[in-house]
Amino acid sequence: xxxxxxxxxKNRVTADEFVAEGHSFCTGCGEALALRxxxxxLGRDVIIANATGCIEICTSPLPVTSWRVPxxxxxxxxxxxxxxxxxxxxxxxxxxxxxPERDIKCVAVAGDGGTSDIGIQALSGAFERKxxxxxxCFDNEAYMNTGIQRSSATPYGASTTTAPAGKLSIGQxxxxxxxxxxxxxHNIPYVATACxxxxxxxxxxxxxxxxxxxxxYVHIFSPCPTGWRYATDLAIEIGRLAVETGIxxxxxxxxxxxxxxxxxxxxxxxxxxLKTQGRFRHLLDEEIAKIQxxxxxxxxxLKAKAACFAA
Amino acid sequence: xxxRVGLEASHAAAEAARMADVDVIAAYPITPQxxxxxxxxxMVADGELNAAYIPVESEHSALSACLGxxxxxxxxxxxxxxxxxxLMHEVVYVASSMRYPMVMTVCNRALSAPLSVWGDxxxxxxxxxxxWIQVFCQNSxxxxxxxxxxxxxxxxxxxxxxxMVHFDGFNLSHVTEPVILPEQKEVDRFLPRFQYPFALDPxxxxxHGAFGPPDIYSExxxxxxxxxxxxxxxxxxxFEEFGDIFGRYYHPVEPYGIQGAKTxxxxxxxxxxxxKIAIDTKKDKRESVGLINLRxxxxxxxxxxxxxxxxxxxxxxFDRCISFGGPGGPVSSEIRSALCNEEERPxxxxxxxxxxxxxxxxxxxxxxxxxxxxxxxxxxKELFETVGIRGKVTGIRG
Numbered sequence: 001x002x003x004x005x006x007x008x009x010k011n012r013v014t015a016d017e018f019v020a021e022g023h024s025f026c027t028g029c030g031e032a033l034a035l036r037x038x039x040x041x042l043g044r045d046v047i048i049a050n051a052t053g054c055i056e057i058c059t060s061p062l063p064v065t066s067w068r069v070p071x072x073x074x075x076x077x078x079x080x081x082x083x084x085x086x087x088x089x090x091x092x093x094x095x096x097x098x099x100p101e102r103d104i105k106c107v108a109v110a111g112d113g114g115t116s117d118i119g120i121q122a123l124s125g126a127f128e129r130k131x132x133x134x135x136x137c138f139d140n141e142a143y144m145n146t147g148i149q150r151s152s153a154t155p156y157g158a159s160t161t162t163a164p165a166g167k168l169s170i171g172q173x174x175x176x177x178x179x180x181x182x183x184x185x186h187n188i189p190y191v192a193t194a195c196x197x198x199x200x201x202x203x204x205x206x207x208x209x210x211x212x213x214x215x216x217y218v219h220i221f222s223p224c225p226t227g228w229r230y231a232t233d234l235a236i237e238i239g240r241l242a243v244e245t246g247i248x249x250x251x252x253x254x255x256x257x258x259x260x261x262x263x264x265x266x267x268x269x270x271x272x273x274l275k276t277q278g279r280f281r282h283l284l285d286e287e288i289a290k291i292q293x294x295x296x297x298x299x300x301x302l303k304a305k306a307a308c309f310a311a
Numbered sequence: 312x313x314x315r316v317g318l319e320a321s322h323a324a325a326e327a328a329r330m331a332d333v334d335v336i337a338a339y340p341i342t343p344q345x346x347x348x349x350x351x352x353x354m355v356a357d358g359e360l361n362a363a364y365i366p367v368e369s370e371h372s373a374l375s376a377c378l379g380x381x382x383x384x385x386x387x388x389x390x391x392x393x394x395x396x397x398l399m400h401e402v403v404y405v406a407s408s409m410r411y412p413m414v415m416t417v418c419n420r421a422l423s424a425p426l427s428v429w430g431d432x433x434x435x436x437x438x439x440x441x442x443w444i445q446v447f448c449q450n451s452x453x454x455x456x457x458x459x460x461x462x463x464x465x466x467x468x469x470x471x472x473x474x475m476v477h478f479d480g481f482n483l484s485h486v487t488e489p490v491i492l493p494e495q496k497e498v499d500r501f502l503p504r505f506q507y508p509f510a511l512d513p514x515x516x517x518x519h520g521a522f523g524p525p526d527i528y529s530e531x532x533x534x535x536x537x538x539x540x541x542x543x544x545x546x547x548x549x550f551e552e553f554g555d556i557f558g559r560y561y562h563p564v565e566p567y568g569i570q571g572a573k574t575x576x577x578x579x580x581x582x583x584x585x586x587k588i589a590i591d592t593k594k595d596k597r598e599s600v601g602l603i604n605l606r607x608x609x610x611x612x613x614x615x616x617x618x619x620x621x622x623x624x625x626x627x628x629f630d631r632c633i634s635f636g637g638p639g640g641p642v643s644s645e646i647r648s649a650l651c652n653e654e655e656r657p658x659x660x661x662x663x664x665x666x667x668x669x670x671x672x673x674x675x676x677x678x679x680x681x682x683x684x685x686x687x688x689x690x691x692k693e694l695f696e697t698v699g700i701r702g703k704v705t706g707i708r709g
Contacts, residue, residue, distance in 0.1 A: 067516065074405050084379060085335065092334045104513055
């Protein structure tokens with residue numbers, strides 16, 4: 001079954017594509033790239049449950065499909081519950097001898113709205129019940145599929161269609177919900193953040209999340225040229241800046257132990273990241289200073305947690 | 312040997328799920344359904360049933376988990392009631408539209424507000440058009456029988472639809488009655504192993520639940536409608552096979568003493584048994600009355616119904632649900648539309664009662680029959696009348 005591999009430095013990546021060409025993602029979509037990499041890391045022996053959203057819409061218009069692995073979409077907010085049923089179903093069918101024993105990973109895929117807003121109850125339930133599944137949240141920081149409406153994952157100061165910047169508003173007035181920390185609070189064995197600008201880190205984390213026994217959560221930063229308003233060739237650069245400014249730190253939490261994967265001695269100023277995108281264009285210096293202060297504080301907290309577990 | 316035991320309908324349904332050797336149960340507790348998941352959880356805990364019991368955090372997730380387990384080919388069961396069915400409402404449509412066989416017991420319960428844990432058919436009527444095969448039970452034996460039958464029919468490769476088995480909350484769910492339990496080998500003969508032909512499988516990747524653009528959605532929905540209607544042949548075949556093995560024969564429309572009867576009463580669920588006593592009482596007084604127990608609700612048994620009522624002068628339909636601002640009780644308006652183009656047809660009278668656990672006595676049904684006949688004789692402008700409700704309700708005009 002094993003196909004060809006491509007060698008990039010020390011890394012071997014399968015040449016197989018599990019999300020076929022012909023999909024309808026926007027040009028330069030960071031999420032499409034992240035999905036492609038994640039699927040390469042997971043391989044063939046998966047069943048993917050996909051929430052309603054960009055990925056679902058861009059890969060599955062009847063009568064065609066981009067999916068070369070078994071895939072199911074049912075609704076928006078129930079993906080973790082559907083995954084629960086798949087995982088429990090496979091396990092019991094194998095236990096009862098109705099299906100040959102084999103390792104099939106159940107993977108749930110959803111956007112930030114499907115995860116941190118409407119799907120959080122089903123996700124919390126599935127984490128708590130300790131289903132053996134991997135949940136991938138592709139975070140493009142708003143409801144992009146329906147036209148850039150704010151979600152609880154939209155960052156402070158971003159302008160969206162339902163929290164627009166205006167004479168009396170800076171746009172989003174709340175801080176981004178910390179979904180990875182919410183996952184950690186469920187005491188699941190593996191939580192990580194990833195970004196397609198760091199492709200091997202992303203693939204390693206998805207692979208690790210897939211191999212872990214029990215629930216795993218990988219939160220994937222997914223730059224969106226359409227919603228964030230940047231040129232279509234900038235996704236990688238913007239992802240890198242998000243990490244280098246500390247806005248989206250790359251870390252993993254294995255059995256409660258924190259580890260920062262990319263830790264620069266000096267973070268770049270958040271302004272370098274904010275100025276690349278139209279959604280932050282209206283922000284004045286005082287707001288940028290406020291964001292800087294918040295990012296510094298959050299990053300320090302994260303570093304302190306990682307320090308607790310440093311060798 | 313089969314055995315005769317005392318079981319409440321909830322435990323009878325759970326026992327049927329056990330004998331069907333279900334693989335996955337995903338359920339969230341809600342009164343008056345609780346005895347079903349409790350009993351199943353107990354069976355799993357005691358090793359009497361080898362199944363995955365998923366204690367989900369809501370009914371929405373209960374049915375969503377059922378979608379997942381059915382999609383990989385597991386025999387799947389759930390149960391709910393009232394608000395629970397409403398919370399899972401959007402998932403109910405998806406289960407049938409994605410053609411996932413599974414069985415759901417609904418212990419019929421009234422809908423809030425005001426909150427009521429007691430029985431009526433408001434929950435069932437709210438999911439009337441969701442594309443599930445739906446049957447109603449009169450007693451605990453039927454709760455067992457219909458559950459077993461539901462797996463057999465829904466899983467048939469000519470059908471592949473989920474099946475909802477309705478029985479009345481408390482009036483049935485919590486009432487212990489004699490139930491004949493068959494031997495396991497008889498159940499195995501009736502119910503073959505489930506082989507879902509489109510199971511999600513990495514060796515044969517399939518896409519389930521792709522979205523339907525306007526150039527394909529209509530055809531997909533019409534195909535679903537045609538398939539549901541065609542399932543009636545298998546539904547009837549399933550009733551016959553069930554009867555041949557277990558000795559109890561069921562029908563989509565079940566007449567009781569209708570031969571030559573001028574006035575017919577139509578009921579669904581456990582109240583049919585009370586109504587039968589009212590029919591007996593009236594027959595003792597030589598009144599020309601009979602009863603129709605409507606068992607199969609979806610797909611609607613048009614032919615069987617027309618055949619059963621064609622010689623009657625009056626058909627009184629009793630509903631346990633209000634269609635607010637509509638043409639009468641939901642069952643009565645369906646019956647009217649089923650008969651409206653028939654040349655020979657009875658006059659249809661609509662009654663609503665038994666809401667939110669309000670009991671209907673034999674005397675209440677006698678009143679319904681008497682008043683129904685009077686309405687036909689004297690005429691009435693009311694779209695429906697009520698029974699067992701304090702005060703006189705008038706002015707319900709079309």
